[in-house]
Amino acid sequence: MKISKQYVPPTLTVDMVIFQIIDGHLQVLLTQRARPPFKDVWALPGGYSGVGYTTLESTTAVVKRKAGVDINQQLAHVEQLHTFDTVARDPRGHAVAVVYSGYGQDIKPVNPLQKTKFFDVDGLPEIAFDHKDIINHARDRLRTRLAYTNVTAAFLPSRFTLTDLQTVYEAILSRKLDRRNFRRHITSLDMVHDTGHVKTSGAHRPAKLYAYNSLSIGVIKSRLL
């Protein structure tokens, strides 16, 4: 390209991949598109990002408006995923999309105009644009994060049982883990601690409730070489 006085930037958009775990299944939030292109097809919540607003600010506004989800209140963690910019990805014209991913727990989307709901990532409907690729990208990222961060905290309430935590790991990894080995692994990480409380939930022994040592999501071990 040439730089010139006629410089015209592409449209800048934002999209968001919001994950939560329900009944042991990883789910992603989608909204049904209100207008063409892809009218009535399911898509990630997204919209325009204009000059003067960071892409995260735009994302916050767009997700609130289109999906009724308050990023700051209802998501425990948000991070930038990737920027998608192929010229043909939007039939209306060249749009560069900065995509964020967010994780939360017990999220209730609200949209008075369009259908907005969570889908199991393994049972997705037809998806608009390149949003299927974006979801897969987010899913890979989340899986990778498991190994060296405390990102699982974002999917759980402040107090939880080790079985709850194991369910989160299993939903993200899509495989079963051995309970005894899992518990030893977790306790050796110095990531959670016993709160002294228990949860009684039926005709069986009550489970101890745990809490994360750190409230923020970050790296917990480095594993270099």
Add this chain to the structure above:
Amino acid sequence: MKISKQYVPPTLTVDMVIFQIIDGHLQVLLTQRARPPFKDVWALPGGYSGVGYTTLESTTAVVKRKAGVDINQQLAHVEQLHTFDTVARDPRGHAVAVVYSGYGQDIKPVNPLQKTKFFDVDGLPEIAFDHKDIINHARDRLRTRLAYTNVTAAFLPSRFTLTDLQTVYEAILSRKLDRRNFRRHITSLDMVHDTGHVKTSGAHRPAKLYAYNSLSIGVIKSRLL
């Protein structure tokens, strides 16, 4: 933000962090800025990205023009790093920068107008904009990639000794590794193979030359949980 007919996108720019390793030191390519802001201060090569061009296409053009480096010919690997978008990062106005990182070997930058050269990452001069943060981000990413990809191939010629390879690891990790353990680690990875040739380079035993099994950079082990 509001969506309206007066939608104005921010300026879209691209920057590139190019790393190579010289004499056991990780180096990054910088160019001296030709005009304000930050005139004569060192910065990452970068420029505008206009409608109709992917950010990678724009990056390719900009890096060729401002630093004389041909991304396709002289870099063994390029990947998108992150998008930086704080409103205040450019004093001229809101600019969203999609940043790429690239790795190569024996790169000779050429710029007839402005000074363009490689600096040791541990001996950087004053840096324009938020480019120091960007370089650190790229460095962290590179370090992380070491553990589970064959990214080191990008820093080496097609045939190399295990000592050469160890030098690459040490430059990126900023620490010395035990030669015996390093060699066992590498050979256990099934990532390189003995070519049957040797390199004689002085008053000592010749070293075997190795080559990567795969020509492309990618994940070589998964390590999940």
Add this chain to the structure above:
DNA sequence: GCAAAAGTGTTTGGGATACACCCATGC
């Protein structure tokens, strides 16, 4: 023969995996 880098082997500790039994509760 000596300097300089290449090449190799053993031991030890910790984490990952595989696997089976007892505990506390509601009904």
Add this chain to the structure above:
DNA sequence: GCATGGGTGTATCCCAAACACTTTTGC
């Protein structure tokens, strides 16, 4: 007392780390 999920211990294997001597070459 029995069904249900919670909680624990042991043996094995593999990988990471610590560590020192021999080999091949040029001069």
